[in-house]
Amino acid sequence: MEINKKMKIIISIAISIVILSTGLLYIKNKNKVEEMPYTLFLTHVQKGLVEEVKLSNNGKIEIKLKNGKVAITDNPRTEKFKEELLLYDVKVVEKDGNLNQAIPMLLLVSVMGFTIFYLNRNMSKQAEKEMSNMSKVTTDYSSRRITFDDVAGNEEAKESLMDMVDFIKNPEIYNKFGARLPRGVLLYGAPGTGKTLLAKAMAGEAGVPFYAVSGSDFVQVYAGLGASRIRELFKKAKEAGKSVIFIDEIDSLGKKRKSGDHPSGSEEGDRTLNALLTEMSGFKENEGIIVVAATNRIDILDEALLRPGRFDRQVEVSLPDVNGRYEILKLHSKNKPVSKKVDLKKVALETIYFSGAKLENLMNESAIIAVKEKSKEITMDHINKAYYSVLVGEEKKDRSSIDIKDKEITAYHEAGHALVAKLIAKDNRVTKVSIIPSTKGMGGFSLNIPPDKMYQTKKDILSNIMIALGGRAAEEIIFGKEEITTGASSDLEKATNMTLSMIGVFGMDEIVGLLNYNVLSSRNLDDGRLLNRAKEILEKLYLDTINILNSNMNSLQSLAENLIEKEVLSEDEINKILIRA
Ligand SMILES: Nc1ncnc2c1ncn2[C@@H]1O[C@H](COP(=O)(O)OP(=O)(O)OP(=O)(O)O)[C@@H](O)[C@H]1O
Ligand SMILES: [Zn+2]
Numbered sequence: 351m352e353i354n355k356k357m358k359i360i361i362s363i364a365i366s367i368v369i370l371s372t373g374l375l376y377i378k379n380k381n382k383v384e385e386m387p388y389t390l391f392l393t394h395v396q397k398g399l400v401e402e403v404k405l406s407n408n409g410k411i412e413i414k415l416k417n418g419k420v421a422i423t424d425n426p427r428t429e430k431f432k433e434e435l436l437l438y439d440v441k442v443v444e445k446d447g448n449l450n451q452a453i454p455m456l457l458l459v460s461v462m463g464f465t466i467f468y469l470n471r472n473m474s475k476q477a478e479k480e481m482s483n484m485s486k487v488t489t490d491y492s493s494r495r496i497t498f499d500d501v502a503g504n505e506e507a508k509e510s511l512m513d514m515v516d517f518i519k520n521p522e523i524y525n526k527f528g529a530r531l532p533r534g535v536l537l538y539g540a541p542g543t544g545k546t547l548l549a550k551a552m553a554g555e556a557g558v559p560f561y562a563v564s565g566s567d568f569v570q571v572y573a574g575l576g577a578s579r580i581r582e583l584f585k586k587a588k589e590a591g592k593s594v595i596f597i598d599e600i601d602s603l604g605k606k607r608k609s610g611d612h613p614s615g616s617e618e619g620d621r622t623l624n625a626l627l628t629e630m631s632g633f634k635e636n637e638g639i640i641v642v643a644a645t646n647r648i649d650i651l652d653e654a655l656l657r658p659g660r661f662d663r664q665v666e667v668s669l670p671d672v673n674g675r676y677e678i679l680k681l682h683s684k685n686k687p688v689s690k691k692v693d694l695k696k697v698a699l700e701t702i703y704f705s706g707a708k709l710e711n712l713m714n715e716s717a718i719i720a721v722k723e724k725s726k727e728i729t730m731d732h733i734n735k736a737y738y739s740v741l742v743g744e745e746k747k748d749r750s751s752i753d754i755k756d757k758e759i760t761a762y763h764e765a766g767h768a769l770v771a772k773l774i775a776k777d778n779r780v781t782k783v784s785i786i787p788s789t790k791g792m793g794g795f796s797l798n799i800p801p802d803k804m805y806q807t808k809k810d811i812l813s814n815i816m817i818a819l820g821g822r823a824a825e826e827i828i829f830g831k832e833e834i835t836t837g838a839s840s841d842l843e844k845a846t847n848m849t850l851s852m853i854g855v856f857g858m859d860e861i862v863g864l865l866n867y868n869v870l871s872s873r874n875l876d877d878g879r880l881l882n883r884a885k886e887i888l889e890k891l892y893l894d895t896i897n898i899l900n901s902n903m904n905s906l907q908s909l910a911e912n913l914i915e916k917e918v919l920s921e922d923e924i925n926k927i928l929i930r931a
Contacts, residue, residue, distance in 0.1 A: 689730070
């Protein structure tokens, strides 16, 4: 922070103290007068209930209502305040403070205030803006209650959140058993996958108020305001008793710090984050308050956020698979006159990589087009038109435009990994294969769980290398040598690492021997033998992988076809397909 800014802050604090004490003195003398919240005062002004306002330099200003009542409220000290009052036909009296004791202080205040005013007009404007943002904490209990029925697909995420609902509802029972309740849940996943919706549904199911803020509102806020807003938010929630506090875009507060480096976030972001962590450890255990945070990027989050007692529960909210998309489309068609001829299953098939928000958008656009065309119902034609308008301007990297070839390639690639695992590592479990991108894999992923044991054998490592190569091998077999894709890059990284460790660290190759290559290269003794040998081993394993897949072509085809159709396969489904093939 530059000195100038620091100075300004110190001066502002000094001023605030003076102002506050003056204000207090004033209130003390006026203690018969009722204090009115500033927001209420504003509505009174708008409704024309205010007769007169006595402007002063105090922290509080005096107001007289048309019904004769006198009250005080906070002095906003904005430039336009007087004009606004005049526009609402309020009589404005300028008064210099009638308290003898306060006159010297007031003088001081005005002089300092004047200086500050010139020091930075903008800063105070900014502060004003943020002050008004303070009331931006959205509370949602007035609107319709949202429940888990409003969230389609996402069964896994829903399930883990249902537990939390029980925590909120019956903290006493958990107390009795001495169970420590989670305080924070982190929902992570692509934009528009329903994280906010899930958090709202949690509050709705538990029947408690929902308080929401967004991390991005705190970026570059006026010094100290972020932290105070956080405290304000928690205070509000605590007053309500049980509640769900939602912090969207938490990554803008808690970005990973690079070691040694100045924290990548702003100083203010840090302060806000610290306030958040303090508040979270501050509330008594088992009070029934749960903090839910959401992010699209769990990988850039500061680990401090993920420690026990903080956001120690992490729930992935993924893009919907074809079934999920069908459910979401059905949900958002409920209140719309959709023609019976519309095949939502087909729409679901054609909307791979669409998030829930995008599907909602699709149905909404369709409805708008139908209305414009004065149609009685929403037809397939409307949905098709909407489809293109939803996709317009989308970047390709968003993976929202369906490319059937992409889908096929991913399907064969993932089927390759899964099949190799099933064939050569019988102790491994393949629990899930998916062609929907997620944090587990950009194109898709094949979840391969090795048995739990302390040591890995050479055979295990060889198998794992082949499993990693299975994706590329399948691509080459099906689409040809020239059609292989960039999709295997992280697989190759893994395979290379495993091979190098196997021969250079674990001493598992007869030709290279028992030498540790890290030691050799640190003494500049590396003669390049390791590289040649690693290449040789990797090439042989790749050929083996191709051969295995070639001799199990039926299984590969069948897995891939099922993936294209269902997009996600469970362990059971995989096993069934392989038995049939
Ligand atoms: N699983 C779902 N079921 C039903 N509707 C959904 C689902 N996911 C998203 N939607 C629709 O999309 C809208 C936006 O979703 P939401 O704001 O919850 O996403 P988000 O994950 O919080 O997004 P972001 O990361 O962009 O903040 C929801 O209000 C809802 O209409
Ligand atoms: Zn792969």
